[in-house]
Ligand code: AMP
């Protein structure tokens with residue numbers, strides 16, 4: 408099969424490496440990719456937002472499957488346009504990607520399907536939103552409805568902070584993503600991520616993971632896309648995993664199907680594990696980054712047939728094998744991230760890190776300079792990942808990998824995995 412993978416992050420390097428090991432693969436093209444994906448296939452330049460260009464590229468290159476990494480092309484309906492041209496693509500349709508594209512959409516679905524989630528209300532006007540917050544009290548959570556690259560959620564510890572967030576979002580700080588807000592009760596518990604493949608009708612549980620969203624040690628400082636992750640998440644016991652499937656994932660799949668907008672692809676549930684059981688915080692309709700970097704090393708089965716089964720409706724014939732090992736990844740970011748990262752600084756020592764047993768260094772925001780030297784070009788730059796018999800073991804190997812990398816302009820959290828170790 409000839410596969411086109413779309414994206415350029417650590418997630419896409421992890422997907423590219425896993426796909427490159429498939430006996431079914433004859434060619435892997437990555438648009439735009441990064442120096443890491445270039446070791447797994449061929450990077451190509453392609454304007455992803457021009458769907459007609461993507462379609463003609465696929466026709467010219469005889470692409471059998473398009474795998475879409477990030478959310479924006481899904482929400483923009485790339486899967487619909489490819490399907491119309493007869494090209495298979497892994498990921499949800501535009502209508503089904505609303506599970507990530509609109510928080511209000513997901514909350515209404517939770518109501519319809521009786522899915523456990525925080526109580527909420529929706530607002531487009533400032534005054535009633537503030538009145539609601541005053542009636543509820545703090546802490547309370549204010550969310551922009553649309554895609555806001557991780558900047559759309561404020562967990563307000565006081566009414567004043569909540570009112571500031573309402574003003575900022577409804578006055579346009581996040582553009583059209585903030586034309587509507589969702590205000591939610593604040594859930595108490597431990598967060599975890601849960602991944603399931605869906606083929607329209609059936610859901611197949613993959614694995615759990617835990618992310619570290621804050622930039623600083625001890626979960627301090629601003630939110631980021633994720634500074635590290637591990638899988639499995641010990642808080643997601645077999646019993647909790649079954650409850651997530653029964654109370655959250657399967658009702659979602661059934662409701663989307665009943666509405667005539669079946670979901671195909673991967674459902675990434677952000678969960679709060681509360682004393683009453685798992686509650687849905689939000690859905691993403693793609694693999695997480697850096698969660699994908701800890702799922703792929705644990706997946707022992709071929710990924711390609713699983714992705715195809717989500718499109719063909721044949722997931723129930725699959726039961727993928729997972730390693731009993733844990734995996735942990737430490738993100739190395741450029742100084743300045745999540746603000747403006749320093750760009751163009753040299754990075755060395757990746758070979759030393761990868762020579763360690765069970766260590767893989769996934770590239771994210773890297774590039775090659777004119778002398779073919781590796782440089783930073785982005786916020787999150789590397790995801791140094793290790794497998795081991797326990798999270799603790801994977802953690803110490805991953806940090807050995809980090810220590811082998813010579814990049815004075817980078818930084819990383821020293822405590823990835825602390826909750827589980
Ligand atoms: P989201 O972008 O929806 O994943 O939200 C970002 C983060 O905000 C989540 O990972 C949680 O840490 C936090 N959060 C969102 N909603 C709630 C909630 N209802 N209760 C507590 N924390 C929340």
Ligand code: GLY
Nearest residue numbers: 632633695696697
């Ligand atoms: N790491 C969180 C995400 O991919 O959204």
